[in-house]
Amino acid sequence: MSRAETEITTLDEAARAGWLSYVGGLTQDQIAAELGVSRQRVQRLVSRALAEGLIRVRLDHRMGSCLRLEAELARRFRLxxxxxxxxxxxxxxxxxAIAGVxxxxxxxxxxxxxxxxxxxGTGRALRGMADELQPQLCDRHxxxxxxxxxxxxxxASFFDVLMRIADKLQAPHYPMAVPVISDSAEERAAFHQLRPVQAVVALARQADATFVGVGQMGNDAPLHKDGFITAAELAEVQAQGAVGEVAGNIFDASGRYIDSGISARMGGVRIAPAREEPIIGIAAGPTKVQAIRAALAxxxxxxxxxxxxxAQALLD
Amino acid sequence: MSRAETEITTLDEAARAGWLSYVGGLTQDQIAAELGVSRQRVQRLVSRALAEGLIRVRLDHRMGSCLRLEAELARRFRLxxxxxxxxxxxxxxxxxAIAGVxxxxxxxxxxxxxxxxxxxGTGRALRGMADELQPQLCDRHxxxxxxxxxxxxxxASFFDVLMRIADKLQAPHYPMAVPVISDSAEERAAFHQLRPVQAVVALARQADATFVGVGQMGNDAPLHKDGFITAAELAEVQAQGAVGEVAGNIFDASGRYIDSGISARMGGVRIAPAREEPIIGIAAGPTKVQAIRAALAxxxxxxxxxxxxxAQALLD
DNA sequence: GCGTTGCGTGAGCATTTGCCCGGCTGCTGA
DNA sequence: TCAGCAGCCGGGCAAATGCTCACGCAACGC
Structure with a gap:
């Protein structure tokens, strides 16, 4: 109890210090005087406010160079x-960098x-996006x-993107209660025969908009790093030409899904190619270029x- | 042309410097190396980015003390x-302080x-709010x-709150093409007989939500400072018990509108008391306490x- | 009872930042 | 053509900030 209460008041204090510093533009000395604490404490409070994400910074300016890249990408890949x-x-x-955007x-x-x-979907990029979302009531979606x-x-779950988003929006949410990857195709099938799972799958397939990360399938593949597939399995699909993965579904350099032992065990929904609704990939980094290009192709x-x-690498 | 272009690229550079500084957390030396300019130039760019409002900071934490005040105000004044x-x-x-909120x-x-x-309505508080709005497409409102x-x-207009808001939202907007205050009651009536003005008035009266500032009527009254009423007129309504004003409509300490020569000449719409739709007052400062309390009453x-x-003063 | 551990605190110091000032460049108008 | 002027640039410095370290205190286990 007292633990939780102190926690709350320290966060409050941190928020106040951060507010005075960032929004009010006061110096730490002034804030210290205002709050009646030492300057060092103010420094710690402000840095805590930053670390806890209490302070949200966004850039309100579209740079010309970014706009040009956007236009060129949209044209080239018909986005x-x-x-x-x-x-x-x-x-x-x-x-x-991309979380806020x-x-x-x-x-x-x-x-x-x-x-x-x-x-x-899931992954670090989506998780970053979820953390940057403004809390707001949005329960019609x-x-x-x-x-x-x-x-x-x-x-329960790895990055827990769904819950974080739904939490912030207080929106109805539908987790998919199946293993990310089952031990066998039979186990996967058994899960997918469950009525509630089928309902969620149907909902996901008809989504009006989809946001996913894009995983690379090099030796640093997130699927492997996060323990979903073994090094041997990774090598196997690499040999089949795997370059990327979206929501756990692995594809080759031309963006065609690869059918393998892994894909038969992978839970969840495979996004159909060439859907009309927006399917937004959220991904950046030099190791992901090939995967992104394939997903786009x-x-x-x-x-x-x-x-x-x-973006520049994708256009080269 | 070259003037505009340099302007654009400077702003871009400022935005980039601000981005690297605030979001990336780099030091000005690192940014200087990144952009290939001197550290001093980076300092100037970052400070320009701040001044131009390219960097938007918000606090994502409701403080306990604020929440308590909100609850108490809501209870006391049935908000x-x-x-x-x-x-x-x-x-x-x-x-x-209140603009972001x-x-x-x-x-x-x-x-x-x-x-x-x-x-x-209009005023500094509304103007501040308009500046803090995120640009977004919202054309159904x-x-x-x-x-x-x-x-x-x-x-054309003083604070131009309407235009700024509509600009950011790309929403249809309806300015009221009448003088803020006419020279005579007849002039006001003439304007208000115009068909387009009547349409806007009707729209404003049936608004689903209303956001207004609250002006005090002390000797620092915004109505007077901004040149809409003379010192003599101010003194006159003060003598009639004026303590505040919403959208130019002056009221006394119990929140009842005062009918005077001014009110007969004041253009625009008088908000009916006790409406059911949300009428949000946006105001803060020691000189405004009495006016706010009256508007609430x-x-x-x-x-x-x-x-x-x-808030504290209102509750005392 | 006593040592240990973990957390928070303040002091002191190195780094970073904000700002002023002198100098330079490039434009303008006589 | 050249003086005048305005704006930008970097040097230098004082203020502000971030960080480390040693200490104190309370909780905990032996």
Whole structure:
């Protein structure tokens, strides 16, 4: 109890310090005087406010260079939607650069008056987007997961993107209660015969908009790093020409899905190529270029949020 | 041409510097290396990005103390909506503190699926809110002005809140083409007999939501400072018990409108007391407390965005 | 009872940032 | 053509900031 209460008041204090610093433009000394604490404490509070994500910073200016890249990508790959975020410099994390821009696009989708079914995948990029979303009441839309939420170790879910988004929007949400990847094709089939699972799958297939990450299938493949497939399995699909993956469904350089032992066990929904509804891929980074290009070529995705460096590489 | 182009590229550069600094967290030296310019130039660019409003900062945390004040205000004054922003310290501008919170509430209104008519007043607080709005396509709602847009000196409009909001939302908008205050009651009547003016007035009267500032009627009254009424006129209504004003309509301490020579000449729409639709007052500052309290008492407004200090004063 | 551990605190210091100022460049008008 | 002027640039410096380290205190286990 007292633990939770102190926690709340410290966060409050951090928020107040951050507010005075960023919005009010006061110096830390002034804030210290205002709050009646030491300057050092103010420094710590502000840095905590930043770390906890209490302070949200966005850039309200479309740079010419980004706009040009967007237009060129949209033309070249016939995209419905395209956003290019400025890169964060050589050392920066590309996922963080695109998170805010992706959240912006997502929020724009939410402003549509008609109730939508919005499907989401998972991964670091989506997770970043979810964290950047403004909390708002938006309960006319439904959020549905494209992938299973049961991790190999039995833990509920890995990045938990669906829950985070639904939480912020207080929207009805439909997790897919199947393993991300089953031990066998039979197990997968058994799960998918369950009535509630079928309902979620049907919903995901008819989604009015879809937001997914794009995974590379090099040796740094997220599918492998996160423990969903073994190194041997990775090598096997690499040998079959795998270059990328969307919602766990692996495809080759031309964006055609690869059928393999893995795909028969992978839970969740395979996005049909060349859908008309927006399927937005959210991905950036040098290692993902080939995967993104393939997903675009196969029209698995018809929209893209990426960063400058990746956009440039895609066009080269 | 070259002037405009340089302007654009400088802003782009400023935006990029600000992005790397605020979002990327790089030091100015690192940014300088990245952009290939001097550290001093980076400093200038970042400060320009800030000044131009390219960097938008918001606080994503409701402080306990603010929530308590909101709940207490809502209870005491039977409010439909109430938001209390943290104060910006003794020296801070209260209008700036509440701008972001007000914009948040406004944006929340915009997420409603059904097309709305939203009426807006004017003033510094509303202007601040308009500046903080996220640009977004929101053309199902209509924005209508409560007050005239012809200033005494003939200039088109003073704070131009309506245009700024409509611009950001690309929404249909209805300015009221009448003088803020006419020279005579007859002139006012003549304007209000015009068919287009009547249409706008009708729209404003039936607005689904209304956002207004609240002006004090002390010697620092905005109506006087901005040149709409003379010192003599101010003194006259003060003698009649004037304490505040909403959209140019002056009321006494109990929130009852005062009929005077001024009110007969004031263009625009008088908000009917005790309306059911949300009428959100956006105001903060020690000089406004009495005016806000009166507007609440008379149920001219039934919602409030203010800051901590003002909220506390209202409750005392 | 006592040592240990973990967290928060303040002091001091290195780095970073904001700003002023002198100098330079490029434009303008006589 | 050239003086005058305005705006930009970098140097340098003072203020502000971020960070590390040693210390104190309370909780915990032995």
């Amino acid at each position: 419905l939607e395209c956003r290019v975020a400025p890169s964060l410099g050589a050392s920066g994390d590309p996922a963080r 992706a959240a912006d696009l997502f929020e724009r989708m939410l402003t549509r008056p008609e109730p939508l079914v919005i499907a989401v 439904r959020i549905v997961s494209l992938i299973g939420n049961i991790a190999p170790d039995g833990s 196969g029209r698995i995705i018809n929209g893209l949020v990426t960063d400058e460096a990746t | 439909l909506e109430c938001r209390v922003a943290p104060s910006l310290g003794a020296s801070g501008d209260p209008a700036r 007000a914009a948040d509430l406004f944006e929340r209104m915009l997420t409603r699926p059904e097309p709305l008519v939203i009426a807006v 209509r924005i209508v002005s409560l007050i005239g847009n012809i200033a005494p000196d003939g200039s 008379g149920r001219i407004i039934n919602g409030l965005v203010t800051d901590e200090a003002t």
